[in-house]
Each structure stands twice: as C-alpha cells, then as structure tokens.
Amino acid sequence: MMERLAAAGLVGFTRLLVGARADWRAPPAQGQCLYFANHSSHLDTLAIWSALDPPRRAATRPVAARDYWDKPGLRTYFSGRVLRAILIERRRDAQAADPLIPVFAALEQGDSLILFPEGTRAAERLPQPFRGGLHRIAEAFPQLSLVPAYLDTLHRSLPKGSHIPLPLYCNVRFGAALARPAGETRAEFLARAHAAVVNLAEGREASA
Amino acid sequence: MNPAQKLSWVFGGIVALLVLASLIGWLLQRRKGPTEVIRNLNARVNAWWVMVAVLAACFWLGPLATLLVFAFISFFALREFITLTPTRASDHKPLAVAFYLLVPLQYWLIQQEWYGLFAIFIPVYAFLGLPAIAVLAGDTEDFLERTTKIQWGVMLAIYCISHAPALLILNLRGFQGQGALLLLYLMLVVQISDVLQYVFGKLFGRHKLAPKVSPSKTVEGLIGGGLAAVGVGTALWWITPFTPLQSAVMSLIIVICGFLGGLVLSAVKRSLGAKDWGRMIEGHGGMMDRMDSVTFAAPVFFHIARYYFSG
Numbered sequence: 001m002m003e004r005l006a007a008a009g010l011v012g013f014t015r016l017l018v019g020a021r022a023d024w025r026a027p028p029a030q031g032q033c034l035y036f037a038n039h040s041s042h043l044d045t046l047a048i049w050s051a052l053d054p055p056r057r058a059a060t061r062p063v064a065a066r067d068y069w070d071k072p073g074l075r076t077y078f079s080g081r082v083l084r085a086i087l088i089e090r091r092r093d094a095q096a097a098d099p100l101i102p103v104f105a106a107l108e109q110g111d112s113l114i115l116f117p118e119g120t121r122a123a124e125r126l127p128q129p130f131r132g133g134l135h136r137i138a139e140a141f142p143q144l145s146l147v148p149a150y151l152d153t154l155h156r157s158l159p160k161g162s163h164i165p166l167p168l169y170c171n172v173r174f175g176a177a178l179a180r181p182a183g184e185t186r187a188e189f190l191a192r193a194h195a196a197v198v199n200l201a202e203g204r205e206a207s208a
Numbered sequence: 209m210n211p212a213q214k215l216s217w218v219f220g221g222i223v224a225l226l227v228l229a230s231l232i233g234w235l236l237q238r239r240k241g242p243t244e245v246i247r248n249l250n251a252r253v254n255a256w257w258v259m260v261a262v263l264a265a266c267f268w269l270g271p272l273a274t275l276l277v278f279a280f281i282s283f284f285a286l287r288e289f290i291t292l293t294p295t296r297a298s299d300h301k302p303l304a305v306a307f308y309l310l311v312p313l314q315y316w317l318i319q320q321e322w323y324g325l326f327a328i329f330i331p332v333y334a335f336l337g338l339p340a341i342a343v344l345a346g347d348t349e350d351f352l353e354r355t356t357k358i359q360w361g362v363m364l365a366i367y368c369i370s371h372a373p374a375l376l377i378l379n380l381r382g383f384q385g386q387g388a389l390l391l392l393y394l395m396l397v398v399q400i401s402d403v404l405q406y407v408f409g410k411l412f413g414r415h416k417l418a419p420k421v422s423p424s425k426t427v428e429g430l431i432g433g434g435l436a437a438v439g440v441g442t443a444l445w446w447i448t449p450f451t452p453l454q455s456a457v458m459s460l461i462i463v464i465c466g467f468l469g470g471l472v473l474s475a476v477k478r479s480l481g482a483k484d485w486g487r488m489i490e491g492h493g494g495m496m497d498r499m500d501s502v503t504f505a506a507p508v509f510f511h512i513a514r515y516y517f518s519g
Binding site for chain 1: 283287288290291295296297299300301303304307308486487
C-alpha cells in the first residue's frame with residue numbers, strides 16, 4: 001500500500017518536473033520487454049519508468065548502479081521497495097562474480113527491464129558506444145523484445161555534475177523492438193542497437 | 209457602476225460568448241460530423257472555458273493570486289521556449305537562475321510596486337548577469353547564440369508577459385485601484401483579436417499573409433478579425449479610463465502588437481523546427497501559443513497607458 005502510494009508520488013513528481021511523456025514511434029511491443037536508452041542524467045530511470053503505462057510499469061524494473069542507488073535512506077527505499085531496481089556493481093574491484101547474474105535472474109522470472117547499455121552518463125545528446133552486457137542478455141533471451149528508447153532533454157535538465165534539475169519537457173521516444181537475425185557478431189549487434197537509439201534521437205524512422 | 213459590477217458584466221458577456229461558441233461547435237459536429245477542424249474548434253472552445261475560469265478565479269481572489277497565476281504562466285512559457293531551444297549542458301546554471309530566481313523576483317517586484325526596478329531588472333541586470341554566469345562554465349562553443357537564446361526566452365516569457373499583471377499596480381488618473389479592469393481589457397482585446405482573426409480567416413480567408421511563417425494567417429482574417437476586435441475594444445471603453453475614441457486607438461495598438469507578436473513568435477518557433485510550442489492547452493498547443501500575442505501587446509499597452517494616463 002505504502003509502496004503504491006510512493007510509486008504514484010514518484011510518477012507525479014517526475015511528470016511535474018520533466019513531463020516524461022511517452023511517444024511511441026512504433027506500435028508498443030507486447031510481452032516481456034527490455035527497454036534500453038541513452039543515459040545522461042539521474043532522472044533517466046524515473047523518466048522511462050513514469051512514461052510507461054501503468055500495466056507495463058508494474059511489470060518493469062530498472063537496472064541501476066549500486067554505487068548511486070544503494071545509499072542509506074530514501075534512495076534505498078525507493079530503489080528497493082518502490083522501483084524494485086536490480087542493483088548491479090559497476091566497480092570492477094568490487095565485483096565478486098558476474099555483475100549480470102541478478103539481471104538474468106529477473107529476466108528468468110519474467111520481469112521487464114530498463115537498461116542503460118552505455119554504463120555511465122554521457123554529457124551529449126547522443127549516446128556513447130554501448131557496452132557488451134546488452135549483447136549477452138540478447139543471446140541468452142532470444143524471445144525478449146529489445147525496445148530502444150530515447151530521452152530528448154534530460155542531458156540538459158540535469159547534466160553530470162549539476163544538482164538542480166531544470167523543468168524542461170522530456171519526451172520519451174520508444175521505437176520498434178529490434179529484429180533478431182541469426183549469425184550476427186557482437187559488434188554488429190551493438191552497433192545496430194546503438195543506431196536504433198540514434199535514429200530515434202534524429203527523428204528518423206527506426207529500421208528494425 | 210462600481211469596478212466589481214463592471215467585472216461581473218464583462219465576465220457575463222464572455223460566458224455568453226462561450227455558450228454561443230460551444231453551441232455552434234456542437235451544432236457543427238452534429239451536422240458535419242467530427243472532422244479535424246471541428247474537433248480542434250471544440251477543443252479550443254473547451255480550453256477557453258478553463259482559461260476564462262482561471263482568469264475569473266484570479267480576479268475574485270485578488271492581486272496576489274493574479275500575480276501567482278501569471279508567474280506560473282511565465283514559468284511554463286519559459287519552459288516551452290527553453291525545451292525547444294538547443295542549449296548545452298554548460299548553460300545549466302544561467303537556466304536554473306532564469307527558472308528559479310528571475311521568475312519569482314520579477315513578480316515579487318510587481319507585488320512590491322517597485323516600478324523602477326521592475327522596468328530595468330531583466331533588460332539590464334539579467335541581460336548582463338546571465339552571460340556572466342554562463343561564461344564561468346568556460347564553454348565558448350556557440351557562446352553568443354546560446355546566450356542570445358536564453359536572453360530572448362527570459363525577455364519574452366518573463367519580462368514581456370509580466371507587464372500584463374503589472375497593470376494592476378498602475379496608478380491612472382481617476383482610475384486608482386481598478387488595474388484589474390485594465391488587465392481584463394488587455395487580455396480580452398488580445399485574445400478576441402486572435403479568435404476573430406481565426407474565425408474570419410476560416411470563413412473568408414483567401415489570401416495567405418505569410419505562408420512560410422504562419423500558414424493559417426490570412427489577409428481577410430487579419431483585417432476582418434482585427435477590425436472586429438477593435439470594435440469590441442471600443443465598445444468596452446466604459447471599463448477603462450479612456451474615452452471611446454482613445455479606447456479605439458488603444459485597441460488598435462493592442463491588435464497590431466498582438467498580431468506582430470504572433471507572427472514573430474511563429475517564426476521563432478519554426479526556426480526551432482516545431483509546429484506548436486507545447487501541448488499544455490488542448491487544441492491550442494502550448495502556453496506560448498496562447499501568450500505569443502500578449503508578449504508584444506502587454507509591454508506596449510502598459511507603457512502607453514502609463515505615459516499618457518498616469519496621475
């Protein structure tokens with residue numbers, strides 16, 4: 001009960017601050033999804049999560065960095081109980097095992113996920129090259145819909161190093177789920193996934 | 209008639225007009241079905257009901273509520289302007305100042321009736337202060353363009369729009385404490401001019417006025433709608449300190465400024481690659497789509513009234 005109220009509050013706050021309006025450029029994907037997007041601010045997770053419609057949102061959990069979200073107090077409460085985030089370790093030295101193990105576990109449960117394949121926040125409007133995690137997930141879950149998303153103003157609302165969010169309107173553009181051709185190399189796949197987000201950024205129709 | 213009665217009469221008239229507009233919209237939809245134009249017309253009329261209700265609530269609650277509502281209008285207009293403007297991460301500080309300091313400060317100056325600073329605070333201190341803050345970020349790429357865009361947004365959305373509620377603190381000869389009527393007069397003439405230009409354009413429009421800038425504006429709409437709006441403004445002389453002839457001139461000035469404001473902001477919008485400023489007001493677009501005429505009309509009307517009629 002408390003969690004649902006807190007979730008409604010979080011969505012309301014995000015909408016008020018940055019709009020977070022969903023803009024589906026393709027018919028919304030059905031079934032289990034992994035939404036992957038450009039990463040430029042601490043508001044990104046909340047913006048995508050708030051842009052999803054309530055049934056999708058209820059089934060979707062963000063993958064987030066433990067070093068940011070696992071701070072005692074409100075952050076832990078929101079990431080753990082409200083967003084039900086999957087916290088992963090980014091610092092290599094602290095990684096005891098494969099950092100993606102909890103991600104695989106969540107996907108096996110049938111959860112949908114939000115993932116930022118760049119791994120860290122970029123200062124620009126276009127994403128940096130993607131890291132390999134997305135490819136491993138794609139290999140392991142061939143039925144999963146990989147849905148590209150683009151956040152258009154958050155790199156200006158709360159750029160790295162700033163603390164006061166600007167109230168710019170953010171549209172969350174969702175594209176068509178990636179096609180899953182056989183025999184693609186890791187680099188080809190990552191480049192295609194990256195291009196899908198860039199296409200959304202440039203307003204081009206995403207080629208599947 | 210005392211000011212409160214005048215307000216009631218004018219609002220009564222507006223409500224009657226809206227009832228008529230709703231009725232026409234309903235009849236059109238029944239006769240011709242829900243075409244794109246008719247649905248947009250009805251969405252616009254419905255949004256007008258809400259906007260008129262907000263304005264009426266302002267007047268009923270008093271000057272502080274009016275200032276607060278206009279501060280939010282400025283805030284939302286600036287939000288739309290900056291959202292469409294490609295600023296960079298290094299503009300974060302001046303933008304935070306614009307949103308969270310300049311908006312409240314400008315309206316606080318009106319509340320304090322501090323005319324001297326109200327008139328120069330943004331054109332002088334914000335004009336110089338914003339680039340001074342921006343330069344500290346050390347990013348020289350497109351510096352002039354970025355600074356100019358922020359200054360334009362701040363001037364239009366905060367400074368220009370704030371001149372509408374600033375009418376509340378104007379002390380005109382024999383018109384003390386009736387600023388609310390002047391604000392209503394300005395808003396009514398500006399908006400009715402927009403509405404009538406749209407109606408005349410839709411009914412009689414043949415010759416496009418500026419097809420590249422604003423494809424919906426026509427010569428017939430401007431002349432027919434503009435003259436009709438001047439007629440409405442003239443007929444409202446009894447709520448102003450003006451004689452009927454003065455009221456006609458004032459309305460003409462408001463209509464011309466409003467038209468130019470709409471045209472200029474349409475060009476700005478298109479140069480930023482957008483059709484609407486936002487989606488806040490159903491059928492109209494964004495806040496700036498509704499306030500574009502006010503940005504030009506309010507400061508000019510304010511200063512002419514202040515220069516020629518202040519006591």
